[in-house]
Amino acid sequence: MEHNVLNSNKHEPTKVAPPRPTTSVLGWLKANLFSSWMNTILTIVFGTIVFVLVKNSIDWIFFKSDWYVIVANFKLLIVGQYPNEELWRVWICLILISVLMGLSSGIWKGTMGHLTSFMMGIYIIIICLPFIIFETRVWLLINIAVIVAAFLIGTKQSKFKIATLIGWGLMLPIVIVLLSGFGVFNHVGTNLWGGFLLTLLIAVVAIIFSFPLGVLLAIGRRSKLPIIRYISIGYIELIRGVPLITILFVAQLMLPLFLGDSIEIDNVVRAMVGFTLFTAAYLAENIRGGLQSIPRGQFEAAEALGLNATFKMTFIILPQALRAVIPAMVGLFIGIFKDTSLVAIVGLTDLLGIGKNIISNPAFLGTQMEVFLFVALVFLIFCNMMSYASRRLENSLGVGKR
Amino acid sequence: MSKPSTSTPFWRDKRIIPILLQVVFAVIVVIAGVFLITNALTSLRQIGISFGYDFLGKMASFDIGDKLIEFSSTDSYGKAFIVGILNTIKVAFIGIILATILGFIVGISRLSTNWLARMVATVYVEIFRNTPLLVQIFIWFYAVFLGFPIIEKSLSIFEVFFFSNRGSVIPWFDITSATLVWGILLLIGVVLSYFAWKLRLKQQVETGQKRYPGYFAFGTILLALGIAWLLTLEAPFSISTPEISKRGYIGGYTLSPGFGALLVALVMYTASFIAEIVRGGILAVSKGQVEAAKALGLKSPTILRLVVLPQAIRIIIPPLTNQYLNLIKNSSLAAAVAYQELVGVGITVLSQTGRSIEVISIVILVYLSMSLFTSLLMNIYNKYSQLVER
Numbered sequence A: 001m002e003h004n005v006l007n008s009n010k011h012e013p014t015k016v017a018p019p020r021p022t023t024s025v026l027g028w029l030k031a032n033l034f035s036s037w038m039n040t041i042l043t044i045v046f047g048t049i050v051f052v053l054v055k056n057s058i059d060w061i062f063f064k065s066d067w068y069v070i071v072a073n074f075k076l077l078i079v080g081q082y083p084n085e086e087l088w089r090v091w092i093c094l095i096l097i098s099v100l101m102g103l104s105s106g107i108w109k110g111t112m113g114h115l116t117s118f119m120m121g122i123y124i125i126i127i128c129l130p131f132i133i134f135e136t137r138v139w140l141l142i143n144i145a146v147i148v149a150a151f152l153i154g155t156k157q158s159k160f161k162i163a164t165l166i167g168w169g170l171m172l173p174i175v176i177v178l179l180s181g182f183g184v185f186n187h188v189g190t191n192l193w194g195g196f197l198l199t200l201l202i203a204v205v206a207i208i209f210s211f212p213l214g215v216l217l218a219i220g221r222r223s224k225l226p227i228i229r230y231i232s233i234g235y236i237e238l239i240r241g242v243p244l245i246t247i248l249f250v251a252q253l254m255l256p257l258f259l260g261d262s263i264e265i266d267n268v269v270r271a272m273v274g275f276t277l278f279t280a281a282y283l284a285e286n287i288r289g290g291l292q293s294i295p296r297g298q299f300e301a302a303e304a305l306g307l308n309a310t311f312k313m314t315f316i317i318l319p320q321a322l323r324a325v326i327p328a329m330v331g332l333f334i335g336i337f338k339d340t341s342l343v344a345i346v347g348l349t350d351l352l353g354i355g356k357n358i359i360s361n362p363a364f365l366g367t368q369m370e371v372f373l374f375v376a377l378v379f380l381i382f383c384n385m386m387s388y389a390s391r392r393l394e395n396s397l398g399v400g401k402r
Numbered sequence B: 001m002s003k004p005s006t007s008t009p010f011w012r013d014k015r016i017i018p019i020l021l022q023v024v025f026a027v028i029v030v031i032a033g034v035f036l037i038t039n040a041l042t043s044l045r046q047i048g049i050s051f052g053y054d055f056l057g058k059m060a061s062f063d064i065g066d067k068l069i070e071f072s073s074t075d076s077y078g079k080a081f082i083v084g085i086l087n088t089i090k091v092a093f094i095g096i097i098l099a100t101i102l103g104f105i106v107g108i109s110r111l112s113t114n115w116l117a118r119m120v121a122t123v124y125v126e127i128f129r130n131t132p133l134l135v136q137i138f139i140w141f142y143a144v145f146l147g148f149p150i151i152e153k154s155l156s157i158f159e160v161f162f163f164s165n166r167g168s169v170i171p172w173f174d175i176t177s178a179t180l181v182w183g184i185l186l187l188i189g190v191v192l193s194y195f196a197w198k199l200r201l202k203q204q205v206e207t208g209q210k211r212y213p214g215y216f217a218f219g220t221i222l223l224a225l226g227i228a229w230l231l232t233l234e235a236p237f238s239i240s241t242p243e244i245s246k247r248g249y250i251g252g253y254t255l256s257p258g259f260g261a262l263l264v265a266l267v268m269y270t271a272s273f274i275a276e277i278v279r280g281g282i283l284a285v286s287k288g289q290v291e292a293a294k295a296l297g298l299k300s301p302t303i304l305r306l307v308v309l310p311q312a313i314r315i316i317i318p319p320l321t322n323q324y325l326n327l328i329k330n331s332s333l334a335a336a337v338a339y340q341e342l343v344g345v346g347i348t349v350l351s352q353t354g355r356s357i358e359v360i361s362i363v364i365l366v367y368l369s370m371s372l373f374t375s376l377l378m379n380i381y382n383k384y385s386q387l388v389e390r
Helices: A002-010 A025-032 A037-064 A068-072 A074-079 A084-108 A110-128 A134-156 A158-180 A195-221 A226-241 A244-259 A267-292 A296-304 A309-324 A326-344 A351-359 A368-397 B017-047 B077-109 B115-129 B133-145 B179-207 B213-232 B257-284 B287-295 B300-337 B342-353 B356-385
Strands: B155-157 B161-164 B167-170 B172-175 B237-240 B253-255
Touching (some): A068 A368, A074 A195, A074 A351, A084 A110, A110 A134, A158 A195, A226 A267, A244 B017, A244 B300, A326 B133, A351 A368, B077 B342, B133 B300, B300 B342
């Protein structure tokens, strides 16, 4: 509007748009690849490298490699040694998640919808893989049907909003109970949990449990009370100063020592505790960044309204602070998800640990590349999904814009 | 009748609440600490180990493959730790230099006008940033470096670089009697050339005439090297090219598979993060700066070097420091590929002696001091490169 008014006032001669560049293939090539002799050399060098890499990769992937090792160990890689006759419990968990994903994508659409359709794409690809057994295909088809049904319900009725949120909140305990049994079903020990399932579980547990701890540490670090502040700083800097692997070793070797005989916890839980303590320190720093970005006026306004410290934090400051650091937190969570592979060093059988066990099996000699590339691919897909979601969230929240 | 109270009760007194809170918090922390430590002490007593660092003087009955100083299995645990620390520093130092170079190249390529360069850089970043470092290390170690043929059938490039599953070997410099003289003169030359450059530049600024500071600086170094040549009449070092024998490589510098895999993986992984930081830093330099430089008639490499990078560096340094610290910490993953750095040595010592608390406390202390030292260095550089304002 403004622009038009200005133009009409000045009586400028009508502007003619510059001629559009020829959009032919040759024009594009000239503009993007051969615009100067420097660029031409660059193109030739990179072109040669890319050609050699792609040719060799295709040659290797389709002709030289032996993907039978993945086919034979597919179940092992995904759920570890979880007993076959109890596998339905894992499927029930997945179906519950599918219901929630379908509902959420129906209600909120946007990013959630994209992620859900992406998951469906993965299911469909797995169904189409030739070596997948019939049972798995049926379960996956049920999952897809459930997602679609839940999506339709979600779009029609938004009264499920609160139910869905509660469902997400209850998901982790339900999954844990289903997987381990807890007296209701046959007990399946954590030593049998493994593969990608374990990777996901460790990451999710670390992220969820580190959250309250991280918030408390962040607030503690900004507290005016010196003892609380120095203990928070000490904890955060100590954890951030040492490699994750040492913390995992502390959790594996020293936790039983420190807790004494009274409390006994198994390997997997120890790893989860280690990851939670580790994540909390990094999360605290992220949240502290968010707290610092809140202008003073917000604190003062809250105080002027007569809110006490707790209310001020929970209702005024934290919601804004957390919103501001969502992208940073998703970045951290991607890092934690990748770092879960470190439990392979302390002897757990997560996705990478299973991969390591497979290549030490004499039957699959010389298939290191295939196994580890598969592991890398799984991580690549999930990390990309998360960073895609983070980018979209960032845009929709408008965080980066201000 | 009680008189109306004018003072607030102590549990609502703003001056007392904070103190009370802190006391409660401190008591909780202390109780938790005491609980943990007494537990640890009792369990240690049950196993029959008393706390103490005297084990460091005992004989370590293991050998370390990669070592920068002499070490044999008859040396003490303490010395094993020093070898481990040196190995950590070695991989971190080389890794930081290479990752910085690669990261800057990739980061700048991501903004290139050349479509192919941009694409290659983007794909590189997306792949290496989104897969776990440990998986990458395993791929390099098990599938690449251990996948090389046996030593008799080593792959070779120009018969100078050899690759086998026992390690890779590259030509290396051998110190001769002339090395010291060359080194000293090179150092003197560099210092002198810096002053020559400063002087000529000052003259050029004052008189407005061309004084060629660059040529003068370069000439000073050449002169110093020429003197070195006249003094010694030898090359500064002899190059030893590797050869294959029955027992292993002779000459050259051998990289063990573990070290090679760790170094390559660390460099590739960290470079992908550095590339993103560099890209962000360059994008943050305002467009007007580039346009002004173009209007002055500078060529685009000159713009990058003299206008964009100096300003981008200020934005780049803090996150870059973080990446360096990450690289140092990530080098601990060597424990998984049999390169005996600090954590690797620590695990071996721990399994031999059972001194978990002592070993882990040493490891934590060393990493903390390395992190502090790196942050200190980078902070100094950061101060130096900051914008000087009024």
